[in-house]
Amino acid sequence: MSQxxxxxxxxSKKSLQTARNxxxxxxxxxxxxxxxxxxxxxxxxxxxxxxxxxxxxMGLHPYYPENYAAVCATQRKNRDPSAEKEAVRFAKxxxxxxxxxDLCGYQRVxxxxxxxxxxxxxxxxxxxxPDLMVxxxxxxxxxxxxxxxxxxRLNVPLFTLDRPERVFNDIRRHPMPHEVKYYKSILEDxxxxxxxxxxxxxxxxRLRECMxxxxxxxxxxxxxxxxxxxxxxxxxxxxxxxxxxPGMYCSGTEKAYNYYKELRDExxxxxxxxxxxxxxxxxxxxxxxxxxxxxxxxxNYFEDIGGVFAYEPAYNPSPWPQSTGDDPLTELAIRxxxxxxxxxxxxxxxxxxCREYHINGAVLAFLLTCRPVYLPAxxxxxxLEKELGIPSVxxxxxxxxxxxxxxxxxxxxxxxxxxxxxxxxxxxKEVA
Amino acid sequence: xxxxGIDIGSAATKAVLLNxxxxxxxxxxETGPRSRATAEEAMKGILEKSGLNSGDPGYxxxxxxxxxxxxxxxxxxxxxxxxxxxxxxxxxxxxxxxxMGGQDCKAIRxxxxxxxxxxxxxxxxxxxxxxxxxxxxxxxxxxxxxxxPLSMEAREDxxxxxxxxxxxxxxVARHLRRGVSKADILGGLHASVADRVYGILxxxxxxxxxxxxxxxxxxxxxxxxxxxxxxxxxxxxDEPQLIGALGAACFARERVSQG
Numbered sequence: 001m002s003q004x005x006x007x008x009x010x011x012s013k014k015s016l017q018t019a020r021n022x023x024x025x026x027x028x029x030x031x032x033x034x035x036x037x038x039x040x041x042x043x044x045x046x047x048x049x050x051x052x053x054x055x056x057x058m059g060l061h062p063y064y065p066e067n068y069a070a071v072c073a074t075q076r077k078n079r080d081p082s083a084e085k086e087a088v089r090f091a092k093x094x095x096x097x098x099x100x101x102d103l104c105g106y107q108r109v110x111x112x113x114x115x116x117x118x119x120x121x122x123x124x125x126x127x128x129x130p131d132l133m134v135x136x137x138x139x140x141x142x143x144x145x146x147x148x149x150x151x152x153r154l155n156v157p158l159f160t161l162d163r164p165e166r167v168f169n170d171i172r173r174h175p176m177p178h179e180v181k182y183y184k185s186i187l188e189d190x191x192x193x194x195x196x197x198x199x200x201x202x203x204x205x206r207l208r209e210c211m212x213x214x215x216x217x218x219x220x221x222x223x224x225x226x227x228x229x230x231x232x233x234x235x236x237x238x239x240x241x242x243x244x245x246p247g248m249y250c251s252g253t254e255k256a257y258n259y260y261k262e263l264r265d266e267x268x269x270x271x272x273x274x275x276x277x278x279x280x281x282x283x284x285x286x287x288x289x290x291x292x293x294x295x296x297x298x299x300n301y302f303e304d305i306g307g308v309f310a311y312e313p314a315y316n317p318s319p320w321p322q323s324t325g326d327d328p329l330t331e332l333a334i335r336x337x338x339x340x341x342x343x344x345x346x347x348x349x350x351x352x353x354c355r356e357y358h359i360n361g362a363v364l365a366f367l368l369t370c371r372p373v374y375l376p377a378x379x380x381x382x383x384l385e386k387e388l389g390i391p392s393v394x395x396x397x398x399x400x401x402x403x404x405x406x407x408x409x410x411x412x413x414x415x416x417x418x419x420x421x422x423x424x425x426x427x428x429k430e431v432a
Numbered sequence: 433x434x435x436x437g438i439d440i441g442s443a444a445t446k447a448v449l450l451n452x453x454x455x456x457x458x459x460x461x462e463t464g465p466r467s468r469a470t471a472e473e474a475m476k477g478i479l480e481k482s483g484l485n486s487g488d489p490g491y492x493x494x495x496x497x498x499x500x501x502x503x504x505x506x507x508x509x510x511x512x513x514x515x516x517x518x519x520x521x522x523x524x525x526x527x528x529x530x531x532m533g534g535q536d537c538k539a540i541r542x543x544x545x546x547x548x549x550x551x552x553x554x555x556x557x558x559x560x561x562x563x564x565x566x567x568x569x570x571x572x573x574x575x576x577x578x579x580x581p582l583s584m585e586a587r588e589d590x591x592x593x594x595x596x597x598x599x600x601x602x603x604v605a606r607h608l609r610r611g612v613s614k615a616d617i618l619g620g621l622h623a624s625v626a627d628r629v630y631g632i633l634x635x636x637x638x639x640x641x642x643x644x645x646x647x648x649x650x651x652x653x654x655x656x657x658x659x660x661x662x663x664x665x666x667x668x669x670d671e672p673q674l675i676g677a678l679g680a681a682c683f684a685r686e687r688v689s690q691g
Contacts, residue, residue: 385550396555408497409536409553416512416551423547 011074012238012296015277016270018263019239025259026071026245030124036061037128042198045130045150049138050161051332053214053252054187057207058194063127064249065110065150072109073293073400075123085294086123087400090116104369105400107146114153130154132197134190136161140372159193162186166337174321175337183333191329207328210252220260221247221317227267228311229356232276235267237287237309238299239277244315282306283421284358288350288380289365289373290314292395294402298410302418311357313350343376347383354388361421362392363414369398391424393417433688434482436489437680438474439511440467440498443534443562444647446677447474449482449489450685457481458674463534467498475504491688493680497535509683511676512540512551518679519643520546522669527639530629530658530666531675532648534562537629539636546679552636554628562647564597565654568621571601572614579618583653586619600624618653626657633662643667645675 014020037043044060048067055062072086083089087105090112095101097115099108113119119126133156135147144160151158163186164179175183191202228235243263246256270276285302287309292298299309321338324331354362362384367373377394384390393413398404434456439446440463449457459477464470471494479486486504494505495514502508515531520542529540541550554561569576590612594600600621607617625648642664648654649672659666669675 391550393551412497412510412512413553416510416548419510419513420548420551424549427543427545427547 010295010297012242012299014238014242016235016239016243016263016266018259018266019235019242022242022245025255027124029245029250030063030127033061033063034125034128042131042200043128044132044134045127045147046134047136047140047143047147048248049140049163050134050136051187051336052249053207053210053332054134054190056210056252057203058191058198059200060132060194060198061128062249063130065113065127066106067245067249068113068127069106069109069400070293071123072113073105073402074296085402087294088403090122091401091403101401102369104140104142104146105398105404107142109400111146111150111153114150130156132156132194133158134161135159136163138163138165140370142371157193157197159190161190163336166339173338175334179337180330180333183337184329187329187333204328207332211328211332213254213257214251215320215323217247217251217257217260218317218320220257220264222319224260224264224267225316227264227271229358230271231284231358232274232278232281233284233308233310234270234276236277236299237291237312238296240312241291241296241299241315247317248315277308278303278306280306281308283360283425284308284310286310286350286354286357286359286362287312287365288314288362288392289367289377290370290399292365292397292402292405293400295405298414301414305418305422307418307421309363311353311359313346313353318349343379346376347379350380351383351387354384354390359390360425361417362390363417364392364394365399366394366396367399368396368404369401391417391420433490434484434488435681435684435688436475436478436492437514437677437682437684438471438492438494438496438502438505439514439674439676439680440471440474440494440496440502441511441533441676442497442536443566444673445470445474445496445498446674447478448674448677448681449478449484450678450681452685455678455681458671458677460671460673463498467501468503471498471502471504489684491684493684493687495676495680507683507687509680512538512548514676514679514683515645516540516542516548516679517546517682518675518677519645521678521682522675523641523643523667526641526643526667528633528636528642530633530642530644530646532562532629532644532646532654534566534647537561537632537646539629539632541636541639546682550636552632554632564600565621565625565648565651567597567601568604568618571604572608572617574614574618577650580622580651580653580655582615583618583622584656585615587613588616588619589623590616590620592617592620592624622651622653623657625654626661629654629658630661633658638662638664640664641667643669645669645672647673649673 042060044062046062075086076083087109091108093112093115094108133147133151135143246259250256320335364377366377381392435450437448445461445463447459457478459474492505493507494502495509495511499508519526519529531538537554539552540548542548569579644666649668
């Protein structure tokens with residue numbers, strides 16, 4: 001590498017206009033939620049993988065502490081460049097109360113935010129106080145006790161969507177009747193719980209309508225993923241992560257569907273024009289895991305030497321089973337149970353995606369504070385090299401706490417990794 | 433034409449001057465607080481030893497953590513690539529490298545041309561690095577150059593359970609209070625370093641020939657214990673600390689010959 005580049009904690013340079021507009025979408029969503037609360041309507045705090053239609057169908061405006069922690073990782077108080085990031089400020093409050101710095105950054109930031117006593121003393125005016133909380137048992141174990149802790153601190157009722165973990169290793173992908181029956185009973189309990197807390201009654205037609213929006217949204221998101229396989233890459237990880245909010249957190253709404261239609265049209269136009277993120281694309285990378293929200297600029301790091309981050313498995317949709325025509329709660333239960341959580345099914349998807357997206361190397365977020373990402377990262381590294389000869393490099397860090405980030409180490413690893421991939425491409429040319 | 437490589441590490445700065453065929457001069461100094469001044473001093477060292485002028489090296493490659501602060505460098509290349517290149521120049525059959533430096537430790541697999549094909553580095557913890565042994569040597573009041581030989585006199589390697597440099601100090605203090613010999617304590621400390629670096633080597637995959645580079649390559653206590661774990665003899669150059677700078681100089685020579 002002939003030129004030295006700085007790795008700084010900074011925002012990413014996005015290539016798509018829709019991606020650049022996403023923060024506005026998020027701000028509007030937050031403002032709508034504040035207005036909703038002021039009208040005396042209920043607010044729920046929840047997390048990824050909880051079925052978002054459950055909130056919209058019951059007239060709840062959802063907020064997501066984990067996503068809010070990611071927002072805090074990008075913001076400084078009063079936009080003062082000398083101030084520490086808001087995520088660090090809140091994490092320190094939690095740590096001063098005894099929460100270990102080894103815990104999940106999302107948890108520390110959200111807990112510190114609550115302990116700060118003034119929920120409005122935070123980016124975007126904060127999250128409105130919740131009337132209830134809903135967590136899920138799926139994938140992440142921290143969220144069970146974390147939400148219990150937050151609910152106790154804020155003295156609000158909590159419901160846990162106890163979804164069976166389905167480690168099916170590619171066998172028995174379709175859920176068994178007893179699994180569906182169980183998870184449907186949990187969803188029914190959830191509906192009763194919300195009615196008890198808010199007085200709002202379950203409306204089957206309203207849930208069906210929300211689910212129709214999510215199915216349509218999922219289809220458009222899948223179309224976008226398909227378009228992203230094009231060479232040169234029309235939409236990289238900087239755009240991918242920037243545009244995940246509507247799909248992850250507003251699924252079941254018309255506005256999320258409209259957002260992705262616009263995004264799809266923009267990506268499609270780029271593919272038709274043969275236009276990539278950069279000119280002269282030489283190698284394509286996958287980012288495994290959750291991004292370092294405080295340093296999204298890392299996705300542009302290799303662009304001046306022809307490297308693009310073309311694909312990220314996190315937050316992307318997978319195909320859903322066909323609608324069964326059952327009642328919406330049964331259908332929702334089947335859909336939720338359809339996605340497996342085993343490492344081996346995750347690995348086989350990643351291998352397939354690396355082939356489809358023409359990946360030359362992978363950067364793995366080795367998030368020491370996030371077990372669901374950390375543990376599969378090791379296996380991902382091993383299997384990529386063994387099955388596809390794809391090299392990878394690990395970046396050790398937390399998701400939102402930039403104090404865990406070592407610039408000198410990351411810089412050396414990233415540069416050496418680029419040298420390795422370019423060397424590998426050169427060796428292939430020699431053989432050819 | 434003369435070319436130079438300079439490797440600014442966290443503990444030491446190394447410079448190598450090459451002509452078309454061999455090393456003309458080399459120089460090793462402590463890395464000072466200012467990388468730029470350290471780089472200039474190291475360059476001055478090789479020029480004085482060789483009787484050349486500052487304008488004589490036709491191409492300079494900088495590497496190491498301080499690589500961005502070498503004003504005279506024509507190019508910057510990572511220490512991983514430079515160690516791979518330097519080892520290839522000295523041991524062409526080498527395929528696995530363990531580079532143990534002042535503040536980090538890397539396992540590198542290379543191909544026949546000295547290109548790295550895989551690498552693993554230690555995490556942010558100082559255990560398993562030169563700095564760890566440096567701190568322990570100071571605590572035991574044994575000169576750094578003597579800790580390796582003394583560790584070989586250990587009757588048993590006392591178990592040091594903590595991998596944290598700070599907590600390991602507490603353990604060492606406890607062993608000293610209990611009258612355990614310095615040799616046995618050093619045996620344990622060296623064994624704990626060997627354990628750590630072996631883990632990194634396993635992750636990158638070990639293929640023959642196996643080379644140790646970096647300053648710790650001079651520490652017989654670590655080298656012997658790593659060899660025992662790996663089950664292979666380690667090839668070590670006369671000046672293992674210079675390997676990174678040599679690799680940088682080899683890159684410089686390649687660039688010149690490519691025009």
